[in-house]
Amino acid sequence: MVRSPNSPSLYKQLSKVINHYWRQITILITVIILLSFFFPQGKTLLYSYQLNDVAQEEVVAPFNFPILKTSDQLQLDLEEALNSEPFLFLRSQDVVSKQIEVIDDYFKHINLIQLANIKLADSKDDLYRNRFTEQFDLARINVQSDSAALEVLMETVEENYNFAFNDEKWNQIFLSDYSNNSILDLDNLKKEIIQISRNRWAEGIYDIPISEILSKQVAIIMSSSEPAELTEAIRYNDIQDAWTKARMEVTNRFPNNINFSRDLGYSLIVEFMKPNLIYDRETTERRQQARQDRVPRNKGIILKNERILDANTRVTEDDLQKLFSLSVAIDNKAMQESSTDILLAYVGRILVIGIIVSFFFTFLLTYRKPIFDDWRMVLLIGLIFSIEVGLAFLIKQNLELSEYLIPIIVAAMVLTIMFDARIAFMGITSIILLVTILIGNNV
Template sequence: MFLNNFWRQVIILSSLVILASLFFPSGESLKYSYQLNDIPREPIIAPFTFPILKSEEKLKTDLEEALSSEPFVFKRNKELVKKWTNSLENFFLLSEDIRQTKDQCLQSKDLIYRYRYDANYEMILSDYKTDSTKLSQLVLDIENKYPVSVQETPWSSFLDVEYQSGIQYDLNEFETIIIQICRNRWAEGIYDIPRTDIISEKIMMIHQDEVPFMANPDEYHDLESAWIRAKQELTQSYAKTDEDQYTTGYALIVEFMKPNLIYDKETTERRQQSRLSKVSRFQGTILKDERIVDANERIIEDVLLTLESLANAIDEKEGKKTGLQAFFSYLGRLIVIGAIISFTFTFIGVYRMPIFQEWKMIFLIALVLLVELVLVYLLVIQLGFSPYFLFLTVLAMTLTILFDARIGFMGTTSMAILNAVMIGNNLDFIIIGMTLSSIAMYNVRELRTRAKVFTTIFSLLFISFVILIGLGFFKGNPWSAIWIDLLPLLITSVLAPVVTYGLIGLLEIPFNITTDLTLIELLDFEHPLLKRLQQEANGTFNHSIVVGNLAEACANAIGAHSLLCRVGAYYHDVGKMVRPEYFIENQFTGENKHDTLTYVMSAKTIKNHVKEGLELAREYKVPKIVRDFIPMHHGTTRVEYFYRKALENAEDPVKVDKKAFQYPGPKPNTKETG
């Protein structure tokens, strides 16, 4: 019978247990899960021979040394030098053409003026036009090919026939100096990557048709240092007072002096990976039956690393088990995980049956639990983040806001135990996680304002200080260790409420859940439906506000959801705005529309406000939990006034149809709608 009614829930919970088992450590390895400064009651003896893993710091150092010992490979490219040298020479040829053409233009222009009345004027004018066209084309060419603007300084002076002072540029000398400076740098060698990216102690230089050789990386330039060295050499050739010529020269060097030492990334990375693969991940061996630590001895860092290595070796052996041995090991894991998770779902099945009957709600809770479990596995176990980046707090607040504090507490309890086992039977994690989660749940159990976000943050910050310092004092931890654990807790305290509020917005709509945050928004008098009610049926609007105050007070007295009662009261009579004049609270003129209707028609008109209210609520997307107040606040009662009038005026009261005066229902099914 149970499976027939709840087969979806069974599938969801079974899937949750199976998926959770994928991230769970083996049971045998948990026997060797200790924390720094723990004191074992019995001696710990190695059950088999296993290697000792290097610490993260030691392994990182060894890997960095391996990378630095593998030379970066560079190839000297002579063809690039030829290419950029030719480009620079072509630039100067084009510049010389422009200067000569400018000179011809100036001469032609002068001749036009001098021979304006001469018989050869037309021929001279034609020559000037030809020279001008040629000059325009040359200017267009140089501006398209190079980052040069002929109209701007210093290029206007450089390409002019005469310098501003009247001294003409000697382009041949200028070209020789610039090309020589570039060749000097190419001869020294220019990397095509920043020098800071070269982490090796040596580099391998490969010349065309030459044997590769090793060199010091500092013997060569990267592009930035090559520009600096070129600028120094340029300063020796041209005084800084000749600003235009100096600026032009440096601009040409930056444009044409390109790298000629090309980084062979593929070869370098292949050699680096080969070198890294040879770095041992181990730093020693523990033999079978060797004592790791004696009874009543403090576990120091070296011993803790040895125990972690043993747990890792056990997990590897677990993965190699076959047959019945592997089956029973996995079965035991499923039973343990199932028992821990059952804390939450047994509570829901016993005390929150309406939620358990909705398989979508069970799926949502299972999804939240699984996501938290996966995050702990990925970030804490795989990536080595602190376990005190508490995703548990987000889970607790999410379940509390979506459902209630009791479900939030049970879910948090299950996940705190699972997380603690996953990260090595960490009792501190359970104490800190449950304490902070309880404070978070207390703060969000009844949401009325957005200011609760800040209240929650400050509460978590304060409790983080208190609980972690208390644990540190109790265990005798130094202040340095306390501060290391405190930082992730403080970050969690600030981010967890913000993340939770964002997460709630994502989950409300697809799972059709109405949280207190949504109810608060529905209380806003600027809501379109309430605004219409206020404008079209003001008497009903005022009546709803009064009923809301009364309903909230009554709900508080009987332990019902007071916020939901107030919201339901605001919207319970929205259907009256369709025919407001038929309801007494809106009859301000003294005229009563019912005087012209039969008692049955009057009752029908009154009853229709339920149907019309539901239609309006659906149109304005009012949540179902609030829509339920519209039909349930009357239930299946009668429109008593008109029913009594019909009885009084009927020839045969027995023939009066009671159903014509009865509301369609349904009856209230919760304390709030009642």
């Protein structure tokens, strides 16, 4: 056969097509590559079954692989490991000693304020008596000095003991005579408050809420030279329980309702009784993580050539977990393959997607050429394909929702409204094929 000298060569024909449709070709290649990222790798879809499905064929283990625990079972084991690790606390005697010193300092400060009030009252009386004498200026200076000293003490109360500042009952104590115990015996109150606090410290007070302690037992370190002591967590109190017990003890020690020692004493306990069981969060969390790391993720092993699932039988939950474990093992093994095998698998996935997508766009090029000639329309259709497959991946693979939520009908409606029914039919057919491959046996 002799070729006509005027007929263009195949190379020139391809060059002409590429030059004319380079935008459309670029869009199609981009869409195919984008869609390839939504599809699973390896042979996992071969073993995609639902509960009570009927197996289509026998499944035999191609190699040895472990049976993974279900997510719920693994979570229970991890929580059990977490709860079995005792929370570690350090019993701090320094806290007890420091708070007792703070209580002593507070009562000393009360005595200083009482003395300062008495001294200021005496200075004012002296100023009144000497208002017409030569000692008036000296008396006025003494009043100013005593008033400034009292102001400094009250500022210290506001800064360090804010709970007592502007409190009517404490102001009454500040203005009373320190030697007069008719209103309140401060020495006795201090002893009682220290004793009540010591009782709670002896029981032990957590510095975290007891509801946050997950373990049934806690480890208490008494000193650096002794090993931790394991006891029941409910044996000790958190700060709320300690306040409640202290309130009851204050009521028993000060039963007189007229005497306001109860209210003042309880306010002091709330302010100064600090937790003496200090939570070692860093060590506890490190030990919890180590214990969780030792929890086995597997519950058995399947040997090579062992039957996993027989043909024409219903799939049980145990079968599903074995198939899922096989899929994970296949994926892990695929990651260990050579770069050539990985590349070939990816190229195969590209070819499958490309063939399905080409069904529709070949139809456009043959029967709806004006639409294919407009690259904007091709871009719009490519976006519809990408969005539909992306939503299918999100709904089924990520969110694990029902496949009935995939908006297939929306894509058909959009294609029908914007083009015509034939284009919508061909387009939705290609989309359904892509989604079917994505979902596997779940359709």
